[in-house]
Amino acid sequence: MAVQRNTSGARTARGAGTGANGPSGGPARNDRSGKPRKRKISKKQQAIYRRRRIVAGTVSLLIIALIVFCVYSLGRGIGAVNTMIHHDEVYAISRDATPAPKKVSNVKDCSASDVTLQLSAASQSVPVGGSLDFTATIVHEGSGNCLVDGSDSGRVLTITSGQETIYKSDVCPADSRLLLMAKGDKDVQKVTWNTNANATLTECTDESGWAKVNAGTYVAQLSLKDHPKVKSDPVTFTVG
Incomplete structure (x- = not known):
């Protein structure tokens, strides 16, 4: 080069x-x-991978839900067993914790001079085995407020025949029905007598087993259980 x-x-x-x-x-x-x-990666493989992920996620959620359900059921079961074991103690505590009702009112009970009784019959006669309706009225004539029991056990309907007592509405006890009465107040109630006899009973029984009275003349009268001298005028009627 x-x-x-x-x-x-x-x-x-x-x-x-x-x-x-x-x-x-x-x-x-x-x-x-x-x-x-x-x-x-082909589209087919991508679809397979997506399906696998979805299946895996679904299985995981099912497992978690099953675990939560088992824990919840176990807790409820333990609570139920504990309640059964300590049932008497729990309800004894509940009863002890309930305070007894207290009389918070200073209103006095009605005396014999505070109220009067009125009685009337819907009819002068009733067939044997029938029923007769009475209207029972308590009238307050005192000067101050007072309480009176207006139930069939407190305001008693008595049916007599001659000197014999046939029926009394207080043979079977009724729930107390306390009335707060002021001057001029009236309590009017319907009382039905089914022409049966119960005065000889020593305890309350089902009315369907009481004997029916015979034909005759009878007298109805109201009285206060707490003040037997407070009575209505007698009402005479016939059964027959």
């Missing part, structure tokens, strides 16, 4: 290439990072 010197003193090679990686030294290599290429 001939070398000639140019005017600048630099040598120039003729016929030589620019180097191993130059344009005349063969094809140049592409610049590579060395990282592996990403594998392409």
Whole structure:
């Protein structure tokens, strides 16, 4: 290879290439990072992966729900067993904790001078085995407020025949019906007698087993159980 010197003193090679990686030294290599290429996943495989994830998530939720249910059921079961074991103690405490009712009112009970009784019958006669309605009235005639029991046990209807007592409305006890009465107040109630006899009973029994009275003349009258001297006028009627 001939070398000639140019005017600048630099040598120039003729016929030589620019180097191993130059344009005349063969094809140049592409610049590579060395990282592996990403594998392409088909749509079918993607769908399979999605289904697997959905199934796995569903199974996980079912397992969690089952665990929660088991824990809840176990807690309820333990509570129920504990309640059965300590049933008597629990209800004894509840009964003891309930305070007894207290009388908070200073209103007095009605005396014999505070009230009067009135009685009337719907009819002058009733057939044997029938029923007769009475109107029972309590009238307050005192000056101050007072309490009176207006139940069939407190305001008693008595049926007599001659000197014999046939029927009394207080043979079977009734719930107390306390009335707060002021001057001029009236309590009006309907009382039905089914033409039966109960005065000989020593305790309350079912009314269907009471004997029916015979035909005859009878007298009805009201009285206060707490004040037997407070009575209505007698009402005479016939059964027949």
